[in-house]
Amino acid sequence: MVRNIKLLLSYDGTAYHGFQLQENALTIQELVEGAIKKVTKEFARVTPAGRTDTGVHAWGQVVNFTSTSSIPLERLPKALNSCLPEDIIIREAEEVPPDFNARRSAKTKLYRYTLDCGQYPNVFYNRFAWHPIYKLDPDAILQAGQHLLGRHDFTSFRAAGSLVKTSIRSLKRLEWDFSQHPLWHLYLEADGFLYKMARAIVGTLVEVGRGRLAAADVAKIRDGRDRCLAGPTAPAKGLTLWQVRY
């Protein structure tokens, strides 16, 4: 019997060249597929909800794959973890309907970006937060973000090299959590993200926070549909694929 299996996994992306298989670089996909092969004795191709870039982390990445293995699914996470390095952890395994596809079935993806706004970087968040060297104004950042919420053409926040046809996306949530100050967490949820879109948004909001752009400029940047108008791409290490909703 062929089962369609969904895995929930976390990883510290620091050591990897992103999720997707690459010829000459170590990726998370290669290690997860290798672990599945060791445990099930079958080759499997995993489909991820999101192809995280080099250095990007995941708390709740989702993948699916098909298998004829009869291993009880409650035992699968532990079995796979024993074949994986410590910075990749399978947290759940469940059987899903045959038509479930981790990427196409996703309704929204939620990313978290962490800024470390302390005077000096927090060593315990060194791998998971960006420490901008400028002092940031939280009010300006909050105001600027409002211009991006909703359904827009996000061409200005899309890196070159993407092949998708439309750059219209619905940003359903753009929410800052300052409760762990000096760590500032930004939650971004959308029906889809263009290539490096989350990091382009963060880079632009930080330009506003440091006073190089006004909050209102963000609306002009959005409407200009030109990547050159927006701020730089924020570093990968602050970004975490937080949750995928189905």
Add this chain to the structure above:
Amino acid sequence: MVRNIKLLLSYDGTAYHGFQLQENALTIQELVEGAIKKVTKEFARVTPAGRTDTGVHAWGQVVNFTSTSSIPLERLPKALNSCLPEDIIIREAEEVPPDFNARRSAKTKLYRYTLDCGQYPNVFYNRFAWHPIYKLDPDAILQAGQHLLGRHDFTSFRAAGSLVKTSIRSLKRLEWDFSQHPLWHLYLEADGFLYKMARAIVGTLVEVGRGRLAAADVAKIRDGRDRCLAGPTAPAKGLTLWQVRY
């Protein structure tokens, strides 16, 4: 003019063979003294509040050293950090009286030990928490700890290889914080810690938590004054020198 300078520093100890200088291994002391030499052009010997072991971290380590450098102290942290790797951060520098000694002047030291009691390890805490493979009973652990509070001979929780004369110490605080469950933080504060004492206490409390020892056994272990009676030494990676009080 010779100034006695106190530094407050944090480090991720994962990559280091502890604080104290060693002939053939990289230590935090070597890097801090190297940074001071680069910035002040003077050789300095730093005295730490506590010599953390291989793999142990610090949030609030304190060191002092003397220097004739006239660099303004508000500029010193940034200057030193530019000569240090990302996993060591100088957070404050201040001038202290000539008789201040980071180790001898310390009234108490506070350590934090972090257990990750989730079903699977949290990848973001992988470097800073121990994930015991057993399920732990928090009530038993809480009860057991009470037998260690106060002034006791801690010989049963002292690793071989220590040269200090007395093994009597005052454990002033033994407090669990379960608010970030499944991360359990234990705060241990004492006028001094014997060699590997904090980790021996944690290892013993975990034995109680998993049911291999009863909470009341901890009083017997304490009074037995024999290291063989207590539990194993908990892994270094969960331990952080949190704060030093003067």
